[in-house]
Amino acid sequence: MADTEITMSVRRVDALISIIDIQGDITAFAEPELMRAYTEATEPSARAIILNFTGLEYMNSGGIGLIVTLMIRMNRLKQRLLAFGLSEHYTHIFELTRLNEAIGVYPTENAAVAAAARER
Amino acid sequence: MSYPGDPNAIPAPAAATSAPQTETAETIDTVEIIETVGAASQVAPAPGSRDAAYWAKQSAHLKVSAAPGNQVNNVDGRSAVGPLQGFGKMWQKTYRLRLVGCSATPAEVIAAWKENFPKFWPRGNRFYVPLTGIAPGEVAMLTVRPGGMPLSTGVLVLYADDESFTLMTPQGHMFAGWITFSAYRQDDVTIAQAQVLMRANDPIYEVGLRLGGHHAEDKFWKQTLKAVGVHFNVTNEPVESENLCVDPRLRWSYAGNIVHNAAIRTTLLGPTRWFRKA
Numbered sequence: 001m002a003d004t005e006i007t008m009s010v011r012r013v014d015a016l017i018s019i020i021d022i023q024g025d026i027t028a029f030a031e032p033e034l035m036r037a038y039t040e041a042t043e044p045s046a047r048a049i050i051l052n053f054t055g056l057e058y059m060n061s062g063g064i065g066l067i068v069t070l071m072i073r074m075n076r077l078k079q080r081l082l083a084f085g086l087s088e089h090y091t092h093i094f095e096l097t098r099l100n101e102a103i104g105v106y107p108t109e110n111a112a113v114a115a116a117a118r119e120r
Numbered sequence: 121m122s123y124p125g126d127p128n129a130i131p132a133p134a135a136a137t138s139a140p141q142t143e144t145a146e147t148i149d150t151v152e153i154i155e156t157v158g159a160a161s162q163v164a165p166a167p168g169s170r171d172a173a174y175w176a177k178q179s180a181h182l183k184v185s186a187a188p189g190n191q192v193n194n195v196d197g198r199s200a201v202g203p204l205q206g207f208g209k210m211w212q213k214t215y216r217l218r219l220v221g222c223s224a225t226p227a228e229v230i231a232a233w234k235e236n237f238p239k240f241w242p243r244g245n246r247f248y249v250p251l252t253g254i255a256p257g258e259v260a261m262l263t264v265r266p267g268g269m270p271l272s273t274g275v276l277v278l279y280a281d282d283e284s285f286t287l288m289t290p291q292g293h294m295f296a297g298w299i300t301f302s303a304y305r306q307d308d309v310t311i312a313q314a315q316v317l318m319r320a321n322d323p324i325y326e327v328g329l330r331l332g333g334h335h336a337e338d339k340f341w342k343q344t345l346k347a348v349g350v351h352f353n354v355t356n357e358p359v360e361s362e363n364l365c366v367d368p369r370l371r372w373s374y375a376g377n378i379v380h381n382a383a384i385r386t387t388l389l390g391p392t393r394w395f396r397k398a
Contacts, residue, residue: 058170061279061286061300065317068203072210072367089169096176096278097288097298102204 006030008037017116018046019109023055026063034066047079048116052109054085064097071103080104080119084112174281176257182276182290184259188248191263192389194382195274198290206296206319207374208326210367213337216313217345217359222352226303227282229312232351233301234285240347242340256280260287266294266328266336266383273382275299289321292382294333296321296374312348314341319371322378326370334363 006024013019018041026034041049051067071081082104086094094100106112184196203210219229233240234254238247244265250258258277263270271294275287284302289295297318304311316337320326325333342359349357378384 060171060174060281060284061298062284062302065298065300068317069212069366071204076367087169089172089175092177093175096179096200098200098202098205 010041017048019050021052025058027060028062050112051083052085082112182259192272192386194292200276200288201296203297203317207322208320210319212364213316214362215341217349219310219354229303240344242343271383272386292380294325
């Protein structure tokens with residue numbers, strides 16, 4: 001398997017909500033990039049991070065593990081992880097691995113932002 | 121902790137605690153040939169995603185038509201559960217063996233691991249390979265003997281590609297989680313790795329893990345990796361292991377998982393299966 005190619009950019013909705021736009025592959029190789037984006041997204045005071053999976057091209061079981069450990073870390077810091085933009089295939093993966101029971105999954109960015117705002 | 125060259129390893133959170141260990145490899149006994157059980161769903165690649173063919177396609181509810189031998193069927197109708205659905209502390213356990221002197225590629229190692237999976241298990245434990253082998257969506261039954269007591273359970277092949285495969289446990293298993301077997305190259309050496317991301321499924325299992333279960337699991341996977349090494353004529357390399365507590369909290373909302381406890385069911389129902397067979 002070739003090295004993972006991934007880029008992540010951060011958009012700030014407001015002081016408490018940030019969005020991480022994911023483009024490329026999520027495997028364990030994505031850990032440094034995801035941690036960099038997470039750090040940027042949570043500074044200085046964001047309490048909810050929304051992952052935009054619209055640009056997700058490939059994910060293996062190592063990538064799912066990466067998301068799980070990120071979510072556990074965020075829960076311990078009283079932060080909330082949400083997601084949107086999952087294709088039908090990745091929606092199935094979230095259901096199969098039951099990540100959807102712990103991460104709020106929404107069909108659109110607006111819906112995810114509204115959910116994050118409601119839970120402040 | 122993931123290695124830079126391993127795309128399948130699950131990264132550890134920065135705050136986790138670790139306890140690295142090593143154990144010298146040696147030749148071990150392995151189980152004999154294992155019979156097969158009925159196949160689960162076939163996988164049809166879905167359009168649009170490069171990884172579609174590698175993931176299980178069915179729902180998280182497992183189907184097994186018949187349990188092999190006198191094994192109690194603790195799998196059929198159960199849901200597969202990940203580390204988010206368990207009760208106990210969350211652990212990430214990593215075991216790896218450097219196949220020094222072995223020219224096998226990661227894909228060759230994983231192919232051999234899939235083909236010989238039951239034979240690499242420590243003696244006394246049984247893994248019933250699905251008819252179509254270790255492939256996405258297949259459900260495999262297994263019997264292990266934690267503390268000497270037989271425990272019938274199974275696993276779902278959640279993900280499988282050329283260089284890794286991941287098994288997901290059902291309700292009632294000792295732990296809720298995933299086990300990923302992978303191989304990768306680092307410093308011109310192929311490394312075989314097993315990595316577990318898990319929580320004990322219920323309070324009884326959590327107590328069991330604390331009273332020696334973790335040690336037994338470490339021993340189990342180290343022996344398995346030693347067997348992989350022996351298969352590739354690597355007998356003198358240590359098996360490295362690292363245990364990380366990802367989340368020290370107990371999840372009391374999942375204490376009710378105890379109703380599916382496969383150890384209790386195997387103990388209670390096992391004798392009745394012998395009577396019914398007679």
